[in-house]
Amino acid sequence: MAIVQGAEQVKSSIRAVLKAPHLAAFLPATMIFAYWYGGESLMVLVAILFPGLLAIGGAVTRPATASPRRIDAVTGLPKRDRLLEHLDRGFEPDAAFEKSCLVLEIDDFEKLTQQLGRAGTEHICRTVSDRLRSALRESDLICALEAGRFGLSIDKRQRADLEATLQLAARLQATVSEPISLEQTRVLLSSCIGFALPGRAPGASGDALLAAAESALSVATQAGPGSIRAYSNGMAPRVGRVEHNREALLRALDEGQIAPWFQPQVCVKTGRLTGCEALARWQHPTMGLIAPGAFLPAIAKAGLLERLGEVVLYGALSALRDWDREGLTVPTVAINVSAEELNNPCLSDKIRWELDRFDIASSRLVVEILEDVITQTEDDIAIHNVNALAEIGCKIDLDDFGTGNAAIASIARFNVHRIKIDRSFVTHIDSDADQQNMFSAILTIANQLKVGTVAEGVETHAEHAMLVKLGCDHAQGYSIAKPMPAAAFPEWVLGRGQNQATEQDIPKLA
Missing domain, CATH: 3.30.70.270 (Reverse transcriptase/Diguanylate cyclase domain)
Structure with missing residues (x-):
């Protein structure tokens, strides 16, 4: 490194000399000397070589530019x-x-x-x-x-x-x-x-x-x-981004490496548990916990979203059944349904069969659908699936509300139970008046349509306090709890001094 820096300094010095204005004064004197010493032919030769040498010197000493x-x-x-x-x-x-x-x-x-x-x-x-x-x-x-x-x-x-x-x-x-x-x-x-x-x-x-x-x-x-x-010495070494192939993803899904973790949802006013959301997580045997953003796109690219949906649904209903057996009352569990799953004509029958298999009331399963999916779909199969799930008693949540272009009519059209207000409207809501006004406008729409509200991505206690003031129904985020494996969920609930959610904690929705 020092040798390279020294060479660059020498090149810089030579270039400074070549670019100096007084160097041009040497050209006439050189021409006269050449004519006196060698006649007209030498003078012509020098007139050609002198500028050429300057150009070559400038090119050689030109500083390296960034590629x-x-x-x-x-x-x-x-x-x-x-x-x-x-x-x-x-x-x-x-x-x-x-x-x-x-x-x-x-x-x-x-x-x-x-x-x-x-x-x-x-x-x-x-x-x-x-x-x-x-x-x-x-x-x-x-x-x-x-x-x-x-x-x-x-x-x-x-x-x-x-x-x-x-x-x-x-x-x-x-x-x-x-x-x-x-x-x-x-x-x-x-x-x-x-x-x-x-x-x-x-x-x-x-x-x-x-x-x-x-x-x-x-x-x-x-x-x-x-x-x-x-950074501290106990931290795992950096792992570069890995392209997960279809075979590795299928193996992870089949072997239980990819499974649902659960993030609590609570009543904003009372803090009581009102449900949870099942979120896919990958616990890799050698790489540790892989972030969702590092494997979910690969699953979509591999055409495995429906398989992932089956794994999450099975894991969510299994957890709900096990919690019931332990005497722990978790009112609802929410699963995310992709556009690909909605276009499967058998989706509603598949979910109905799984509910019967685990003997779980359909009202305890919440199906979350992205706002963009509702906005963009004109597919009769997708519309049929959403309406069929609502008819059997499943609740429909409109996810990431506020980030797409869903018309108010879409909320009534799909019999939406709650809207999940995107995290972008919750961030800095405790200190930003514009955020508060926007959030209040969304709550007004929800109240007029008689649907519930869930604030996503509540990261601080100050944000939580503002949600209480504004009148939001439910909250979900890291200030409440991180997503956790099913086995850890009861300990979290009991640690809060509650082992069930009462009916009055859950808003009555039309």
Whole structure:
């Protein structure tokens, strides 16, 4: 590295001489000398060679420009290899400062992409990258690691200890969370940050430091949106993104590696348990817990969404039956149904058969359908399935409400039981007046239509308190509980000092 930097300095010095204005003064004198020494023919030769030599010298000493492959096309930021080079410098013996590494990731970025489209998320990434650049010093570096994820190399000054880095991470999160205007709408983001200090890195290299920061980020994302984590020796090593093939996915589904975990839903006013949602999770035997965003797209691509739906339905009803046997009353369990499943003519019969098999009342099964599915479907089979499930007594929840274009008429058309208000309307609701006004408008619509409301992604107690004030019915999110395996659910319920949900805690809906 030092040799390369020395060569660059020599090239820079030579180029400075070649570009100096006084060099042009030598050309007339050289011409006169050539004519006096060798006549007209030598003068012509020098007139040709002199500019050519200058051009060759300029080309040879031209500073290296960054390859387009090393620049992110969306944000204009350098990529991972540039970050590694910058971090490596902090480990050199003559380095002025050590380097700390932070990795910031926008929460729920894949869901954001589905909602805003490619152009919208690219605008988000450019805005976030500009904000992060403005929050850093000139000596620091920000790079684009992948869509929605940024790596930062920070000079570790004298007082840049753990506390100072935590404060910096919080400031960066605050910068990202400021509203972003997009096509006359406001987008509110949150982000997770993992960081590693050079003294804690598992190796004295930029790659080891970045790997440590990404390991910390993985722990942060598991802790929930808006989390910050520092690397420690006990953390699992970074695992790169893996393309899961169809055979591996089928094996995981068949062997129970992919199974439903359950996230509680509670009455906002009383805090009593009113149900739970079954969410697919993959506990890999060697890779550990794999994030849903890392395997659900692969399942969709492999055409296994219906198989996943069968696994989740079976696991959800099995858990409900086991909880009943233990004397634990969980009023309802919700499952997500994809567009592919809705287009299966046998879906409603399959669910009815499973309910009979486990001897569970149909009213205890909630079927969640994305707002976009209801908006876009004109398929008679999908409409039949939704209506057939409602007729047998299953409750229909409209998921991610507010992110699509579902007309109010669609809510009545599909006999919707509740609307699940998307997390984007809940974020910062405790401090943002516009969020409160928007949320209140949604509650007004729900009240007029006599449907219940569930706030998704409630991450703080302050947000929960505001939901009580505004009059939301139910809440779900990390401030209440993370998704957990079926075996851990009873312990969570009993730990709250309750072993059943009373009827008055569950709103009576028409």
